Amino acid sequence: MELEYIYEWFQFAYVDLASAEYLLGMRPQPLEIICYHCQQSAEKYLKGYLVYKGIDPPKSHDLVDLNDMCSGIDDRFSEIDRVCGILTRYGVQPRYPQEIEITANDTLMAIEYAQQIRTFEPLEEVRREVGQSNGEDGSEYFE
Numbered sequence: 001m002e003l004e005y006i007y008e009w010f011q012f013a014y015v016d017l018a019s020a021e022y023l024l025g026m027r028p029q030p031l032e033i034i035c036y037h038c039q040q041s042a043e044k045y046l047k048g049y050l051v052y053k054g055i056d057p058p059k060s061h062d063l064v065d066l067n068d069m070c071s072g073i074d075d076r077f078s079e080i081d082r083v084c085g086i087l088t089r090y091g092v093q094p095r096y097p098q099e100i101e102i103t104a105n106d107t108l109m110a111i112e113y114a115q116q117i118r119t120f121e122p123l124e125e126v127r128r129e130v131g132q133s134n135g136e137d138g139s140e141y142f143e
Contacts, residue, residue, distance in 0.1 A: 007130045009048030016041035017114050024107070031102040035090035038110035039063065042087050042117045046070055052126050061091035074122050083113040 020037035023030055039061070046066040047057035053073050060066065063084035071077040089100065090110060117123065 003130050006048050006052045006126065009044050009051060010127055010130060013041045013044035013048060013118070016044065017111075017118060020107075020111055020114065024111070029104060029107065031104060031107050032090075034107040035087075035102055035110040038107075038114035039087045039090040041114045042084065043091065045117050045120075045123050046084075049073075049123055049126055052130075061088070063088040063091070070122075076120075076122050080117060080120055083116055086110075087113050087117075 016037045020034045020041070023034045023037070042063055043061060043066065046063065046069075049070055050057040050066070050073075055069065055073075057066065057069075064081070067077050067081060067084040071081075087110060090102075
């Protein structure tokens with residue numbers, strides 16, 4: 001397992017979440033793009049976990065499938081099934097006009113769910129190890 005590669009997955013995941021949070025300040029708010037970044041953040045955290053466990057993640061945007069794979073390794077992942085199901089819908093549809101209607105409340109909920117995944121204990125454990133392996137505490141990208 002190459003910890004640097006896992007570090008990159010988690011770094012990209014954090015940047016997606018930070019981008020979504022930043023975009024909240026835009027007027028008008030790009031609701032679809034905010035939700036998309038939240039889904040992408042969750043996807044990259046889950047895929048980073050799979051890589052950490054020595055599994056090549058599938059080329060899929062389906063968080064439910066990815067989370068099922070993670071649950072097969074650590075049953076604590078079942079705790080975020082519902083959140084993954086909600087965020088999955090933002091993986092593809094929002095990138096195209098008239099696919100789904102998204103409200104400002106949806107974006108706030110998507111950010112909250114992406115933050116829940118980011119701070120989910122099994123992922124926190126990996127983040128701490130990966131950050132330490134790079135001679136950092138991870139705060140540059142993870143805090």
